[in-house]
Amino acid sequence: MVFSRGDVSGHEDQAIDHHDPRAKITIVSWDGPDDPGNPYNWSLRQKWTLTVLSVFATFITMTNGTIITVAHEAINEHFGISDASFPHSYWPVTSWAIGGAFSSMLVMPLMEDFGVRWVFLLTYAIFLCFVVPQAVAQSFAALVVTRFFAGGCVAILANTAATVIGNVWDSERSRNMPVSIYILTYLAGSSVGPVIGSPIFQFLSWRWIGYIQLMWHGVCFPVFFFFFKECRGIAILAQRARVLRRNGKKAYSQHEIDSQETSMLRIVARSATRPVVLFFTESVVFVSTLWSAFTVGTLYLFTQSVEQVFAGLYGWTPSQAGYVQAAIVIGECIGWVGTLFSGKLYFNSASRNTEVPGTPIPEARLYLAILGGMFGISGGMFTYAWTSYPDLPWIAPAVGLAMAGAGSVIVVTGISDYVVDAYSKYAGSAIGLIAAGENVFSGFLPLAAMSMYSQLGFQWASTLLAFISLTLSFAPILVLVWGREIRARSPFMKEAIIERRKSIDSV
Incomplete structure (x- = not known):
């Protein structure tokens, strides 16, 4: 998941110094702070329309990853x-996830420089082209390869919502609800894939899973084309400048001028290398990546272990095992309600902040996430483990699945919000790295499920995962205790603190 706050703050039009070789160029910017074209000034109806469209796109495209399992x-x-x-x-899912890991790091920066709308629509059209071979593939290799490119497209489409939210909602408080809904759709889209795929496979065939996806994605494309507006500030200003140039005026946006001085190759290279630097130099980013990646990877592991466990205990078919994964989705919806309470704890922490008075403490984002990791994911895995006996009803391990689902939403939301708040200017790079880690774990962790559950047994395989999750949940407690000292040593976090102080002083 990649969060990006759009640069939509503008200034009055100004001309370049006449001693500059670019003299007589008009810089196009916003028509004052109340410019209705500025996405931050859009009506609530416009903002929510675009937000709902983008999170809906996240949900329906993420189902593509697991629906064929x-x-x-x-x-x-x-x-x-x-x-x-x-x-x-499982290789078709692994290739899908690895494709997503590559594209989220390399292609997402294009939205920063060319806007959201056309990158989204072009990617969606390409995605449709790669859904077709998933239905008609004549070899297993062809299925694996086409899934790689489909996963790459989905990573862009699913992360578009995060970019949209950053571009149209101008404060932490206003973004709190949209971000939590986005993360819910991101995780629930993956978890609901087997639930949707089960009736299609049961009553039709595996190829119809691809055909029906093509139908609903195809129907949605015109909706996105006509209602998905551009929301990236620099793209809107560049469009205004192009209109003026067609009318004979030498007008450019500031971003267009800056882009002429920096090659796209350099921009992409900088965007791709900064996450690596953060991963190896920032302990918070390192732990956050592992914690979030393992959490999301566990949800994908369920697509393998649930069938193995429920078939072994109750003799269920793959379709029946797919249906029971609805428990995960139900848990994720319950967890989403918990994230709303987490937001309240975060904003209430502003009264206790002595570092930057009047602003919430970044570590307050982790309060509920730690509990979600301990009692949700770890507790759910322990429940899933020690209720996996044939003499216990199927609802017992299903409760464990629901607990893990609830914990996953709380954990991933807390991590994402904390990293965005703590790193501010570099949030896109940090979250892009976390998204890549989530894709890698989603692709490879489930490959170990079959041997783990066969050799260790249903109980101890899930227990091992529960202990790993519990260990990862304890690590952020150190961030709570020494958060201020950690921020003081981090050059990236220092910039975020300076920006917060400036924003307070300017009010």
């Missing part, structure tokens, strides 16, 4: 693939 046996049989010694049937 319920049909793995039929796909194996059709292409002559065996899972006897290794879960080869």
Whole structure:
């Protein structure tokens, strides 16, 4: 998930110094602070329309990652693939996730320089092209390869909502609800994939999973085309400048001038290398990446372990195991309610902040996340583990799934919000890194599920995962205790503190 706050603050039009070689160029900017074209000044109806469209796109595209997992046996049989010694049937999901890891780091910066609308629409059209081979693939290799590119497209489409939210909502308080809804749709989209795929596979065939996806994505494209407005400030100003140039005026936005002095290759290179620097030099980013990546990877692991556990205990079919994963989605919805309470704790912390008085303490974002990790994910995995007995009803391990689902939303929301608040200017790079980590864990962690649950047993395999999650949940407690000292040593966090102080002084 990549959060990016749009640069939509403008100034009055100004001309370049006549001694400059670019003399007589008009700089196009906002027509004052109340310019209705500035996305921050849009009506609530306009803001929520674009927000709902973007989070809906997140939800429907994320289902593409896991929707085919319920049909793995039929796909194996059709292409002559065996899972006897290794879960080869999961490679289409692994390639999908790895494609997402690459594109989120390399392509997302294009939205920063060219705007959101056309990057989104072009990516969506390409995604549609790669949904077709998922239905008609004539070889397993073709399915794996096309899924790689589809996953790359989905990473861009799913993260568009984060960019939109940063561009149209101008304060932490106003962004709190949209961000929590976005993360819910991001995680629930992956978890609901098997639930949607189960009836399609049960009553039709595995190829119809691709056909029906093509139908609903195709129907949605005209909706996005006509209602998905541009919301990136620099793109709107560049569009105004182009209109003036067509009328014979030498007008440019400041971003257009700056872009002429910096090559796109350099921009992309800078965007791609900064996350690596953050990962190896910032302990907070390192821990946050591992914690969030393991959390999301666990949700994908359920697509493998749930079928193995419920088939082994109750003799369920893959479709029945797909249906029970609705418990995860229900838990995620419950967890979303918890994130609203987390936001209240965060904003109330402003009264206790002595570092930057009047602003919330960044670490307050982690209060509920730590509890969500301990009692939600870890507690849910322990419940899932020690209720996995054939003499106990199926609802018992399903409760464990719901607990893990609730914890996942609380944890990922807390991590994302904290990193955005603590790193501010570099939030896009930090969150881009976390998104890449989530994709890598989602792609490879489930590959170990079959051997783990076969060799360790249902109880101890889930217990191992619970202990790992519990350990990761304890690490952020150190951030709560020494958060101020950690920020004082971090050059990236220092910039965020300076920006906060400036914003307070300017009010």
